[in-house]
Amino acid sequence: MKKDSKPALPARREFLSKLGGAATCAGAMVGAAALGALPSVSAKTEPAPTGGSFPTKDYDWTKHKWGFGVDATKCIGCLRCVEACKRENDVPRNAHQFRTWVERYVHLEGDEQVHIDSHQDPVNIEASGSEKEFRFANRYKDAKVDKAFFVPKLCNHCTHPACVQVCPVGATYRTEDGVVLIDHDYCIGCRYCVQACPYGARYFNEEKGVSDKCTWCYHRITKGLQPACVEVCPVGARVFGDQMDKQSPISLFIRNNRVQVLRPESGNAPNVFYVGIDKEVN
Amino acid sequence: MEPIIHFAPYTGWVYPNETVFEWSVLIAVYPYLTGLVAGAFTVSSLYQVFGFERLKPVAHLALLTSLCFMVFVPTPLLLHLGHPERAFNSTLTPHWTSAMAMFGYFASFYVALLVVEAWFAYRPFIVEQAQTRNDLLGRFYRLLTLGSYDVSEHAMSYDKKWIFALAVTGIPAAHGLHGYVGFMYGSLKSREWWSSDLMPVIFLFSAIISGVALLVVLYVASCKLRRIPVDAACVKGLAYTIWAFIMVAIVLEALAFANLVYKGREGIEVIMQYVTGPLLVPYFLLQFAVGMIAPLLWLSYMIWRGTTGRALIAGVTVCACLVLFSVFMMRWNVVIGGQEISKTGKGLLAYHMPFFGKEGALVAIVLTLAPLAMLLGLTRLFPPWADDAAHAHS
Numbered sequence: 001m002k003k004d005s006k007p008a009l010p011a012r013r014e015f016l017s018k019l020g021g022a023a024t025c026a027g028a029m030v031g032a033a034a035l036g037a038l039p040s041v042s043a044k045t046e047p048a049p050t051g052g053s054f055p056t057k058d059y060d061w062t063k064h065k066w067g068f069g070v071d072a073t074k075c076i077g078c079l080r081c082v083e084a085c086k087r088e089n090d091v092p093r094n095a096h097q098f099r100t101w102v103e104r105y106v107h108l109e110g111d112e113q114v115h116i117d118s119h120q121d122p123v124n125i126e127a128s129g130s131e132k133e134f135r136f137a138n139r140y141k142d143a144k145v146d147k148a149f150f151v152p153k154l155c156n157h158c159t160h161p162a163c164v165q166v167c168p169v170g171a172t173y174r175t176e177d178g179v180v181l182i183d184h185d186y187c188i189g190c191r192y193c194v195q196a197c198p199y200g201a202r203y204f205n206e207e208k209g210v211s212d213k214c215t216w217c218y219h220r221i222t223k224g225l226q227p228a229c230v231e232v233c234p235v236g237a238r239v240f241g242d243q244m245d246k247q248s249p250i251s252l253f254i255r256n257n258r259v260q261v262l263r264p265e266s267g268n269a270p271n272v273f274y275v276g277i278d279k280e281v282n
Numbered sequence: 283m284e285p286i287i288h289f290a291p292y293t294g295w296v297y298p299n300e301t302v303f304e305w306s307v308l309i310a311v312y313p314y315l316t317g318l319v320a321g322a323f324t325v326s327s328l329y330q331v332f333g334f335e336r337l338k339p340v341a342h343l344a345l346l347t348s349l350c351f352m353v354f355v356p357t358p359l360l361l362h363l364g365h366p367e368r369a370f371n372s373t374l375t376p377h378w379t380s381a382m383a384m385f386g387y388f389a390s391f392y393v394a395l396l397v398v399e400a401w402f403a404y405r406p407f408i409v410e411q412a413q414t415r416n417d418l419l420g421r422f423y424r425l426l427t428l429g430s431y432d433v434s435e436h437a438m439s440y441d442k443k444w445i446f447a448l449a450v451t452g453i454p455a456a457h458g459l460h461g462y463v464g465f466m467y468g469s470l471k472s473r474e475w476w477s478s479d480l481m482p483v484i485f486l487f488s489a490i491i492s493g494v495a496l497l498v499v500l501y502v503a504s505c506k507l508r509r510i511p512v513d514a515a516c517v518k519g520l521a522y523t524i525w526a527f528i529m530v531a532i533v534l535e536a537l538a539f540a541n542l543v544y545k546g547r548e549g550i551e552v553i554m555q556y557v558t559g560p561l562l563v564p565y566f567l568l569q570f571a572v573g574m575i576a577p578l579l580w581l582s583y584m585i586w587r588g589t590t591g592r593a594l595i596a597g598v599t600v601c602a603c604l605v606l607f608s609v610f611m612m613r614w615n616v617v618i619g620g621q622e623i624s625k626t627g628k629g630l631l632a633y634h635m636p637f638f639g640k641e642g643a644l645v646a647i648v649l650t651l652a653p654l655a656m657l658l659g660l661t662r663l664f665p666p667w668a669d670d671a672a673h674a675h676s
Contacts, residue, residue, distance in 0.1 A: 096289050096301045116295035116628065153297075162471065168385070169368070170377035188371055189364015191304040192382050198472040200297025200625050204304050206287050209364030266471055282548075282626065 059222045064177040066216060066271075068157070068227075069239035069253035073276035075150040077102055079134040081229035081238060082119065088217060088228035093132040095119045097203040099214040100154040100229050104136055105278060109144035114280050151281050152238060154229070155180060155201040155214035156262060156270030163193035163202060163213075172211070178243075178271060179218055184210045198266050216240065288636070294552065294629030303621055303633050306641035308358035310617040311649055313463045313485065314610050315355045318653075319392075320460040320486070321493010322348040323452055328523065330449035336519040340501045342403060342666035347500060348456070348493075349396040350653040350660060355389060357649055361640055381466045388459045395455055399448040401426070402441045404664050406433050419663075460489045467616060474549050474627065475620040480538040484612075487531040492609035494523045498602035500657075502595060510669060512595050521598045524605060525581045532574050535612075549627025556623050556630055565615050573608020577601035 085100045086093060098119070106115040117124060119134050127137030140148070157180045164172050164180060171187040174180050182193075187210040194202040194211055202213040217227035221240070225231070230238040241248030250273075253259070259273035263282055274281075289301045326344035328334040337344075360366045373386030401408075409431050411423040430437075461482040468481025478484075498520045505512040542553065557565060583589075584597050618633050636642040 092287075094287070094289075096287070096298055098298050101298050116626075118298050120289075120296075120298040120301050165379045166381065166470070167377050168372040168380040168382035169375060171371075186368070186371060187365065188368040190359075190362070190382065191364075192380070192466075194299075194304045195621075196470050196472055198625055200299045203299040203302065204364065206364075211364075280628075 056222050061176040061222075063244065065243040066157070066178050066221060067241060067243040067250040067254070068154070068216060068272045069250050069257075069259070069275070070152050070272060070277075071237050071239065071253070071257075071275045072149055072151045072281075074235045074237035075102065075152055076235055076237075077104060077136050077150040078234060079119075079136070080232045080234060081152060082134050084228040084232040085214070088220075089215070091212070092205065092207070095125050095128070095131040095134070097205075099201075099212070100152065102136075103151045103153060103281075105147075105149050105151065105280065106140055106145055107147040108140070109146050114278075115140075116280070147278075149276065149278070150237075151274075151277055152229075153199070153201070154272060155197075155216075156199055156268065156272045157214075157216060159269035159271060160267060162196040162198065162266070162268055166192045166196040168192065175218075179216050179221075180213075181215055181218060182211055182213065184208060184212075187211055198263055198268065199270075288634065290631045290633060292624070292629055292631040294624070295626050296624035296629035296631055297626060300621075300624055300626075300631060303618075303631070305617055305621060306362065307614075307618070307635050307643060307646045308362045308641050308649070310610070310613040311646045312355065312358040313460075313617070314492070314613045314650065315351050315358070315653070316460050316463050317485065317489030317492045317609060317613075318496050319348050319351045319355060319493070320456040320489040321491065321495075322351065322497055323396075323456040323493070324490050325494055325497050325520070325523070327449045327453050327456075330445060331453065334519060336513075336515045339513045339516045339668045340497050340520070342664075342668070343500060343504070343661075344493075344497055345396070345400050345403060346660050346664065346666050347497065347653075347657055349393075349400055350657040352389070352393050352396055353656065354649060354653045357652075358646075359385075361645065361649075381462065381469055384462065388455070388462060392452075392455050392459055395448055395452050399445060399452065400664070402445045402448065405430070405441055406438070407664065409433050422663075457486055457489075461486045467620065472625055473620050473623065474542065474547060474553060475623050476616065478538045478541065480534055480541070481616075484531070484534045484538060487527055487534055488609045488612050490527045491524055491531055491605050494520055494527070495602035495605035495609075498524070498598055499606065502599045504661075504667075508667070514590055514594055517595050517598050518590075521581055521584070521594070521601070524598075524601065525578065525585065528574060528578050528581075528605065532570075532578065535570075535574075549623070552627055552630060553623060556619075560622065560630065560632070561615065561619060564611055565619070569608050569611040569615055573604050573611060577604045577608075 079102055081100055082098065082102060085091060085098070089099055091097065091099050101118050103116055103118045108115065117136075119125070119128075121137075123137045123139055124135065125131055128135040157174075157178060159174075159178070161172075161174060161180050164174055167173075168190060169186055169188055172180065172182045172193055189204070189209045189211065191204050191211060194204055197213075202211050204210075205212045217225070217229075220227060227238075227240055230240045239249045239253045241250035241253075243251055243254075245251060253275075254273055257275045259275055260277065261270040261273060263270070287302055290303055292301060322344045325337060326341055326348060329337040329341035329344075356369075360369055363369055370386070372383050373390075376383035376386070405427075408423050408426045410433075412420060412427050413431070414420075415423060464482035464485030467476040468478050470476050498517065501516065501520075502512055543550065580597060580601050584594055589597060622631050622633055624631060637644055639645070
């Protein structure tokens, strides 16, 4: 059922661009207002920290427990999050290596099998124009769609991460505030962690010779900012916050929704909480 | 230089990051070499510890083979690392929960054990050479004596005790090293194809048959090269060893596969699609039918008919070659096969091995054959032939 949708693409692109642009502006204003309400946040008022402090001088990682929420019912598949992440984190500009990506699930009428695709799909690459741009091809425009939804994916920052367990040198580790990081200066590049992650969240950066994955933009969140993907999401499908703060967006998200995690049977205890995903999402 | 990333074609649904194969053919070569080490050492131990006299002609060859292959075991890993210069980090600051972190210790211990055992085994030869040669090699042997020229009966019996103790220690060390390689795959819960409790034992038994098979080939080839008659009793002893262990290997692999299919957990449809499709030839035909069942039947026939002489030697050698091939296919089917089945359980990928490049077929072939070149050199310095007058400890 692979159908290309080139003729409809420019219109859709323009529409998404306008929609995304408007939403980003609105998001930025709301974000700025929210930051203004948090006087202790250092990023706005203080100079960048100097060497010797990790991650910032006044950051205490015992006072936070970060969490991430994904509301799949809101995601429109605009892929601004993917773009933003690639730019923010210097992720290789290709359609095969991601810190975060978006999956599309489509149920067609009279077809029992769900159709799943993402950015590495040749049809989507063609629709994007290059491997450095990311768009979902409108391949189902002539089909009768029963049900369709997008699912943003990223590292689950598990409480019991398989990747951390298998790292032979301890280059990947879990921080006190619940983020799984990689020390690129210590990673030997064996890629055991890439194999061990059941979510496919890790990739190997050939240029740097080390494994890489989402850090929830640790360099940003420790300065009071949102992860780049959350910041640019025009519809609020991505939610981030401190679970120690009972009024934070993530605490409210978990409290007000019936959330679920991916592959709970793995025992990894993920910390990305999903709303609105279907049975075939894993 | 611009790094080259090969993206793998796929069918169905796979995670985007999976479209880059992270473990190449070199990671299949690594357990293959380790297996040959463990298998060759088993033969050496069967003679040294369990007194299998008919294996005497290959006992020292087995020890040298084990040592040569062990020296090359880390090379595929080092070539694969993104930062090989940091390889020692895993030994200097090991992360204890990682199965991989123990490699440095296991490997170092085992290399040391092999070197010490070989030294004891060759001490009379080294002393004799040190005393009779005056050339540069004489100096080399004199250095190797470590100042000990005592080859009296008392000293020899003392040496024998050491050899026995080292061989006894070496059995769990060699098999532990290889069982642990299997654990590295079997313990991962991300891939259904790997995640089997039987994986370490499967690796172990396939290792033993591969090592014994290698010795058959090396022994017969060495006899041909040296223009001496092949000891049929020794070849038969090795054939019995392969026969006994190959049965267990087949049963274990079949059990693991049956378990996987019978449990039928998430993703089994794709696994079945894989084994009946792309894996049909490499797995069922090459690894099982040609590499294991055929040698088992052939060996059984020869044992049943009491085949001897040239027919036995030719038959066992061909069987050994098939076993060597089968075990490589097993490593391939585990390492590459595991990655060809997507973690999503909804798609399949296809690995295309480059011929050239750091992780290509050429390097894999060179690394597999390099230990043989080293062995050729070592046999010149330390002749392992039992028929040689100037032979080491018997």
